[in-house]
Amino acid sequence: MRQLIFIRCPGGWLLDKFGSRKIVTLAFVGMAIVNILQGFITFYSGLWVLISFCILRGVIGFLETPGVPAFIRVITTWCPLKEKGFAGSLAGAAQYMAVFAFVPFFAWFVSEYSFQQLFFVIGVLELLVAWLFYRSTPAPAHHPKVNQAEIDYIREGGGLPDMDLKKKEGKAQKTVSWRELKAFVTNRQTIGIFISQYCFNCLAFFFLSWFPMYLMSERGIDIKATGVLVAIPAFGAFIGGLSSGALSDYLMRRTSSLTISRKTPIYIGMLCSFSMFFCNYVDSITLVVALMTLAYFGKGCSTLGWVILTDVAPKEIIGTAGGIFNAFGNVSTIVTPIVIGYIVSYTGSFTWALIFVSAHALLALFSYLVIVGPIKRIEASPQQEIHQPLTQQPVKE
Template sequence: MKGVKRTNVRWMMVVFLFIVTAINYGDRATIGIAGKSMSGELGFDAAAMGWVISSFSIAYVIGQLPGGWLLDRFGSKRVYFCSIFFWSIFTLLQGTIHFFIGAWALIMLFTFRFLMGLAEAPSFPGNSRITAAWFPAKERATAVSIFNSAQYFATVIFAPIMGWLTHEYGWQSVFFFMGGLGIFISFVTIIMVHNPKDHPWANKEEVEYIAEGGGLVDMDQKKEEGKEDQGPKLGYILQLIKNRMMLGIYLGQYCINVLTYFFITWFPIYLATERGLDIKSVGFLAAIPAVCGFVGGIAGGVFSDFLLRKTGSLSIARKTPIVFGMLFSMMMILCNYVDSITMIIFFMSLAFFGKGVGALGWAVMSDTAPKEISGLAGGLFNMFGNASSIISPIIIGYIVHVTGRFEWALVFVAAHAFLAAFSFLFIVGPIKRMEVKKNQFSNY
């Protein structure tokens, strides 16, 4: 009907995804805030805590393909709710390990962190799926950059709260607070997450606007009874990993995440050991590049959608920020040639800004994942990306151990930024939605 104003429920959805993602990263950070007090009280040494920290990443990677399959089989609403609810339960339960004695406390902490990682596995593929359903292509990168930027913002939001709770009420309170908050948000999912066509707050004009722009508004529509494709078959994985475009995207995301995990894990250690800063200074200075990454992330998404509106080309719109952002992030190598802390933070801030600009992998995934198996494709994408959370910190540690310094570690990280740019430029090819051959793997 002419003159009816289009609703904007899709932007409420992306704010909700931002909140969920911030809680997601806040839950991951609990062990970093509470770990010192916890290990002191329970007698865990550094090696034991290392296994506890790695347990999450191992489970998170293992859970990507099953999590993606569950999203495709049962839809975003149910799986997203279960994911948030159960990862929050396992977060909360970590606050109870002091009830166990000796080695059992360590075993239970490892188990709860592992189960939390499994439960979180569908979260980012779910974000990608919801974005693909709710946003036309010309707004998708902005939407993805908003919820993706929550990973930088989570530290600013939750670290002070968790630090205060630990000081005032003990380390257990951190897990109770974050777990309880997540359980509450999981029930908000029931109200917020719907197919665009079924959402009680979205009018027909908004749904048509999304659909005309390439949004998959009927992604979770119930399949007709008796239809052969009731869910993705495992053989679809072979189609995904044999597709040159998807392989290039997966390789690019692995390389981009090497930069992410360097800043999360090794950058504070670099400031403390290589540059001799005290812990208080490290905490303050390490936050500056994180803020720059947040700004870069929003800027990259807005710029990408601007390019799409101007050029009409997904390839130009997505690849340009990724390639230039990754090349810009290589400026971290300049830290090897300066001694001033100010200049080091300046170059690292520029590098993290570039990384933020180029972190459009989930937007590309929303643009390219086959409609029938978008969850599975996103799970495989996230599995490749988060494999770097296991591999790259170990390699960086080995480089620092052998050389005694961080120079070659910075070169290692910067080389991955270059490889990410190379992958999107020369391997990915034209960016378009992949079509699957539905009957090719009927026996799988």
């Protein structure tokens, strides 16, 4: 079991061991090299093309693993609690805006040139991003534009500005035992958050893998119109991500309660996501797109789940915790497309598929309402009790 956790979450473990700056920079450089190699893949022939491509895509998948855990560590390093909600949601919502920024350009480039040359372009862009990331993300104490008053502001507000500094200075770093890691994984808060992340990813991958097919096969929309209609809910998800972060920070300033400020946007988001259920009872394409946009808006609110993880994960293993969290959620990315495929194949329609996906919104809502309980950081020290009592009070700033 221990080996399985670290195989599934290598990025998070590496981040905790070596720090965000070094690992993410190396990951970008590695992805750049692999993508450039993919541009040469047609020099092979026959079966070797497929084998080479699968191997290189597998390496890309491995190199991507530090991505999401890294951004939550960087946000935890730089942001006090009352500002972390918007920062985390903005980072999470950027994935939806990337659809607008890159997909049209990639489609144009491939039509004008070739997909092999596109790999070269992506590789160069990744090298540029690696350089920019390394230049812009030193520890706050080592950043030339950050003074001591700003570092104290982050620390006093609940941020962890020294998290990567210890690694850079070569100080002894506490190694979290397997017993402590197991205690974190089996914690009540952790279980509830993991279940919710599984549900969030179910919603996400319906839109990524089956929503275009739903519009074409169930609603009779042609492929060109489908391309436009699919973009509308994605923009709604982007707005949902930004709105949830802004609302969370506002509530944190007004109430000083992590529980209220973090959970409220999740509640609103999951109620919005359930709206896709009502697509089974309307005929208007306009209403269908409106309901789906509302549902994806709600999914966008779930980007706050990553911020919540940084609020509860032991500070010694935030990267590893993020890796486990990401791996658990990604199980849904495997299950959801397959289950929906069987449902549609067996029933001949998307009616039960929409019920299946919308039910995940209710399960996520239930998980945060009942299982997660009050939000508080879990300590990974053997001298401190990791499991929280059911009567625990909300954490103040």
